[in-house]
Amino acid sequence: MHKKFWTFRTVNDIPLRYKFLLIYVVSILLPIIAINLFFYQRTSADIKVREQENLRKSIDRAAGELVGMIDESVALSRMIAADDSLYEALDRTYNSPVDYYNEYHLFLRDKLTRYMSANILEVRIFTNNDTIQTGSHYIVMKDQETTLPGLEQLNRASGDILVIDYEEQSGFSRGKRISVIGKMKTFTSYATYAKYSKIDLEVNRIFSILNRETNSLQLQLVDGNNRPVVSSARFPAEGLSSSKIKSEYVLEKPLGNLAYLDGWKLIGVADTRHVDELLDEARYSILWLAIISVIVPSVLIYFILRSYHYRIRKLSRHMGKVRNERFDLIEIQEGRDEIGGLIRTFNMMISKIHSLINDVYKLEIRHKDLELDQVRTELSMLQSQMNPHFLFNTLNALLVVSTKNGYTEVSEIIKSLSLLMRQLLSRSDNLIPLEEELQFTTLYLQIEKFRFGELFDYTFDIDPEAKGKHIPRMSIQPLVENACKHGLQARKNGRLIHITAKLNESGLVIRVIDNGIGMEQDKLRQLLQDVRSDQAKDGTHVGIRNVYRRLELFYDGDATFSIRSEQGIGTEAGFHIPTDRL
Numbered sequence: 001m002h003k004k005f006w007t008f009r010t011v012n013d014i015p016l017r018y019k020f021l022l023i024y025v026v027s028i029l030l031p032i033i034a035i036n037l038f039f040y041q042r043t044s045a046d047i048k049v050r051e052q053e054n055l056r057k058s059i060d061r062a063a064g065e066l067v068g069m070i071d072e073s074v075a076l077s078r079m080i081a082a083d084d085s086l087y088e089a090l091d092r093t094y095n096s097p098v099d100y101y102n103e104y105h106l107f108l109r110d111k112l113t114r115y116m117s118a119n120i121l122e123v124r125i126f127t128n129n130d131t132i133q134t135g136s137h138y139i140v141m142k143d144q145e146t147t148l149p150g151l152e153q154l155n156r157a158s159g160d161i162l163v164i165d166y167e168e169q170s171g172f173s174r175g176k177r178i179s180v181i182g183k184m185k186t187f188t189s190y191a192t193y194a195k196y197s198k199i200d201l202e203v204n205r206i207f208s209i210l211n212r213e214t215n216s217l218q219l220q221l222v223d224g225n226n227r228p229v230v231s232s233a234r235f236p237a238e239g240l241s242s243s244k245i246k247s248e249y250v251l252e253k254p255l256g257n258l259a260y261l262d263g264w265k266l267i268g269v270a271d272t273r274h275v276d277e278l279l280d281e282a283r284y285s286i287l288w289l290a291i292i293s294v295i296v297p298s299v300l301i302y303f304i305l306r307s308y309h310y311r312i313r314k315l316s317r318h319m320g321k322v323r324n325e326r327f328d329l330i331e332i333q334e335g336r337d338e339i340g341g342l343i344r345t346f347n348m349m350i351s352k353i354h355s356l357i358n359d360v361y362k363l364e365i366r367h368k369d370l371e372l373d374q375v376r377t378e379l380s381m382l383q384s385q386m387n388p389h390f391l392f393n394t395l396n397a398l399l400v401v402s403t404k405n406g407y408t409e410v411s412e413i414i415k416s417l418s419l420l421m422r423q424l425l426s427r428s429d430n431l432i433p434l435e436e437e438l439q440f441t442t443l444y445l446q447i448e449k450f451r452f453g454e455l456f457d458y459t460f461d462i463d464p465e466a467k468g469k470h471i472p473r474m475s476i477q478p479l480v481e482n483a484c485k486h487g488l489q490a491r492k493n494g495r496l497i498h499i500t501a502k503l504n505e506s507g508l509v510i511r512v513i514d515n516g517i518g519m520e521q522d523k524l525r526q527l528l529q530d531v532r533s534d535q536a537k538d539g540t541h542v543g544i545r546n547v548y549r550r551l552e553l554f555y556d557g558d559a560t561f562s563i564r565s566e567q568g569i570g571t572e573a574g575f576h577i578p579t580d581r582l
Contacts, residue, residue, distance in 0.1 A: 016312060020305045028297055036290040043282045051216070051275050055251055058213040059268040063253040065209050066221065066266065069119045073180040073199040074161055074260065076115050076123070080197045081160075081184045086111055086125075090138070091190035094131040101133065112137045121200040125184070129193035141194075148196050150181050159259045160185070165229045176203055178229060180260070206230050217268045224263025236269060311339045315346060327353050366552060413450040431470040431554065434501060434508075438462065441477045441499070448484050456488065456495040466503040469582050471510070472550040478543030479512040479573045487516025487571050508582060511574035518567040528563060544573070555581050 014022070080086065089107055094100040112123045126139045126148040134140045141147050148154075150164035161182040168177045177200055184195035210219040210232040220231040251268040255261045311332065318330050327350050330343050438460065445458045458480075480497060488495040498513040519527070531545045544563075551559040558578050565571040 017309060020309065024298070024301055024305075028301065029294065032290065032293050032297075036286055036293070040283065040286045043286065044279055047275070047278050047282060051270065051278070055217055055268060055270050058217045059219065059251050059253045059266055062209050062213060062219055062268075063255055063266045066206060067255050067261075069201055069205065070163060070180065070255070070261065072117065072119055073201055074182075076120070076199055077161055077180050077182040077197045079115065080112070080123070080125070081182060081186050083111075084187050084190070087184065087187045087190035087195070090125065090127055090129060090132070090195050091192045092131075093129070093192070097133050100131060104133075104135070104138075108138065115199075119202050119205055121202045123200075124198045126196040126198060127193050148181060148198060149177070149179065151196070154181055154183065154196070157259065161260045163223075163260050163264065165223050165227075176230065178203060178206065203230060207232075213268075214271070216271050216274050218271060220267045220269075222265050222267055224261075226263070234271075307335070308339055311335070311343060315339070315343055318346065318350075322350075327357075366549070413447060430473060432473045433467065434462075434469050434471055434510075435467040437471060437473065437476050438467075438499070438501075440474075441480055444477050444480060445497070452488075452495060455493050456484075456497075458497040458499070461498065461500040461502075463501055463503045466501045466508055469503065469508050469577075471508070471577065472547075472554050475547050475550060475575070476510060476512065478547050482541070482544050482573070483512055483514035483516065483571065487514040487518070490517045491515070505579070507576055507578040509574065509576050511572055513570065513572045515570040518565045518569050518571055520567050524563065524565050531561075531563075547575070551575055551577075 085107070089103060089111075092103070094103070112125070115123050124137050124139055126141050126146075128141050130140055130142065132138055132140050134142075134146065139146055139148075149166045150162060153164060154162045161180060163178070163180050165176065165178045168174050179201065180197075180199045182197045184197055185191065206221065207230055210221065210230060213219065214232055214234055218232045218235040220235050221229040223229050250270070253266040253268070255264040255266060314330055314332055318328055321328055329347050329350055332343070335343075449456055449458070476499065480499070483497055488497070494515065496515050498511075500509075500511045500513070502509045527541060527544075530541055531548050548561045551561055555577065558581050559575055561575045563571065563573045
């Protein structure tokens with residue numbers, strides 16, 4: 001298990017570029033080269049085998065034709081040796097040349113011509129009967145010039161027929177001769193004189209047979225003494241060395257196992273130019289095939305892997321920027337594959353991070369603003385708490401004087417103001433029951449009632465179930481104060497404030513409604529903008545803005561604050577707290 005893990009870890013440590021290169025070399029390039037090399041070797045071997053088979057067929061065909069020519073001459077020699085009339089004419093002793101010529105014209109002239117064919121150059125009979133006159137077909141052996149060629153070899157041979165080759169030095173047709181010589185001793189009754197037949201083969205015919213395969217094979221006829229007899233036109237003039245004889249392109253074909261052909265053979269030398277051309281064609285074809293099979297996949301793989309590597313590198317660089325707290329989007333064409341999916345997911349993550357950063361930043365600013373508002377409120381409260389004993393002693397003195405003098409209304413107002421001041425100075429800024437907030441607001445409205453007298457009045461419409469719900473402290477009184485200061489003060493009579501608190505399925509709805517002068521829609525939009533902005537202009541609408549900020553702080557934006565107004569009719573301000581936040 002540890003070893004397997006180590007192996008995977010080693011692979012994971014290799015950079016992606018080198019992984020792609022390793023996959024390409026091992027899985028594509030090397031297999032293609034190996035397959036093409038193997039294919040070339042097999043093709044070359046097949047070409048050589050095929051050509052060698054063709055060479056064997058060629059040399060077999062040429063050897064068959066040569067053996068056919070020789071067998072025809074041997075058969076003719078045996079036919080001549082079996083002609084008793086010819087024996088009788090040649091074994092006769094003629095009294096004079098005239099007697100011979102008479103016999104010649106009557107019988108011997110055309111006796112041998114009937115055996116002639118396209119493969120036979122000449123047919124002759126040699127004898128030591130000196131009463132015969134040497135002529136075209138009958139030769140009297142008198143001296144060395146007229147002796148039968150190969151006579152000594154024939155006498156040493158075990159058979160009566162022998163194939164010889166020699167150079168003709170006399171006569172009109174000089175040159176190379178291949179002859180079939182035979183003893184004529186079939187009829188013992190005509191054995192007074194020695195008689196031999198000699199049939200000369202057509203050397204040009206043999207030469208044409210050897211030259212028939214010159215496009216692929218050069219042939220040479222070799223006799224029993226291993227001497228060249230006839231060669232094709234382009235057979236190597238220097239002959240064959242021992243190394244060439246052992247070459248796969250040199251073939252030997254014996255002409256037969258008969259005694260008269262003992263040692264005769266046909267040697268074939270392949271024209272390597274033809275084989276080389278075939279091998280070159282195979283080499284070039286396989287080379288082009290290898291080039292195409294390497295280049296086409298390589299180009300395709302290059303563009304595919306370049307696409308992967310380029311996008312992964314981009315992704316890696318931007319992830320590195322994230323480590324340095326730089327949240328930049330990857331601005332490239334992602335594609336629809338897995339890498340494109342990763343890039344799109346990364347961009348979505350970066351966008352969300354930007355959004356979260358902005359939200360957190362704004363939330364922090366809001367918290368700081370709320371803290372600043374709280375500080376301002378505390379400062380105001382501290383200012384109001386300066387010398388509280390003096391303030392309460394003064395209020396008590398006024399209360400005593402008013403009671404002694406019978407100023408009942410003034411006494412009630414002083415009591416309300418004293419309670420209002422004590423609640424402002426003693427309560428912390430936290431959630432309180434709605435009933436307490438309404439009691440505090442009632443104290444403020446009593447003071448305002450004393451101030452305006454019969455010109456001002458207020459009413460409450462409170463759902464009994466809502467009284468126990470907790471709301472932020474000082475969330476209703478500032479709205480009432482704002483209505484008195486900005487809405488009702490400019491009205492001459494019939495000033496009225498109506499406060500409602502309703503509890504329904506969606507939550508708690510609180511409204512402060514006045515019948516003041518109202519405001520224009522442009523002024524209302526500006527008011528809402530100032531309330532929701534980070535900083536109020538000229539310190540106006542601090543109370544309303546403080547209520548909005550408290551709702552934002554305590555309910556994380558779930559509570560909604562609203563103001564509706566119509567000029568000449570009045571203004572309605574309030575807020576809604578969801579059920580799940582109560």
